[in-house]
Amino acid sequence: MISRAFLLGISLALAATAALAHSPQSKAGGASAAPVFEQALPNVPGKTMTSVLVRYAPGGRSPSHTHSKSASVWAYVLSGSIRSQVNGGPVKVYRAGESWFEEPGAHHQISENASKTKPASLLAVFVADTGDRNLTVYDQEK
Numbered sequence: 001m002i003s004r005a006f007l008l009g010i011s012l013a014l015a016a017t018a019a020l021a022h023s024p025q026s027k028a029g030g031a032s033a034a035p036v037f038e039q040a041l042p043n044v045p046g047k048t049m050t051s052v053l054v055r056y057a058p059g060g061r062s063p064s065h066t067h068s069k070s071a072s073v074w075a076y077v078l079s080g081s082i083r084s085q086v087n088g089g090p091v092k093v094y095r096a097g098e099s100w101f102e103e104p105g106a107h108h109q110i111s112e113n114a115s116k117t118k119p120a121s122l123l124a125v126f127v128a129d130t131g132d133r134n135l136t137v138y139d140q141e142k
Contacts, residue, residue: 030060030113033136036123040130048130054111056082056120061112064139066105071128071135073102080120085110094122 037051054062067073075084076099085091086106093114094100102108113120126135 029063030057031055031062031111033062033124041127044127046130047127048132050126050128050135052124052126052135053078054122054124056080056113058118059113059116060119061110062108064107064109065111065136066107066139067102067126068128068132068135068137069105070132071104071126073106074125075100075102076123076125078121078123080118081114082120082122083110083112083114084108 031054033052033054035050036053037049039049041047041049056062075082075094077094077096079096081093081095083091083093084100086100086102086108088107088109091110092100128135
C-alpha cells in the first residue's frame with residue numbers, strides 16, 4: 001500500500017520539476033535538471049534518497065560543480081553518452097547503461113554530452129542528510 005507521505009513526496013517532486021524546468025539555471029549550457037523522486041530512508045535514520053533527471057542537448061554541458069558533503073551520488077546514463085571528470089581524475093565517457101559513483105563532497109569538473117548531434121540523459125541518485133537542500137553548488141556560486 002502506498003503511504004500518504006510517499007504520495008505527498010511525489011507530488012512535491014513533480015511540482016518542483018515543473019518549477020525547475022522553467023528556471024534559467026536549469027537550462028544553462030544546454031543541460032536541464034529536474035527532481036524525480038525524494039524519500040526519507042526509514043532504515044537509515046537521518047538520510048534521504050533523491051533522484052534527479054539530467055538532460056543534455058547535443059553539445060550541452062552542466063557548469064562545474066561540487067556536491068554536498070553529506071551526499072553520496074550514483075549516476076546512471078539513460079541515453080546517449082556523457083563525458084565526466086570528478087575530483088581531477090581522468091576524463092571518461094560513459095554510455096547508456098553505464099554508471100559511476102561520486103563520494104560526498106565530490107567536485108565534478110566536467111559533465112557534458114559527448115555528442116554534438118544527439119541528446120543524452122542520466123539519472124543522478126543522491127543519498128544525503130535529510131533536509132540538505134544544497135546537493136549541488138555550481139562553482140560560480142561559491
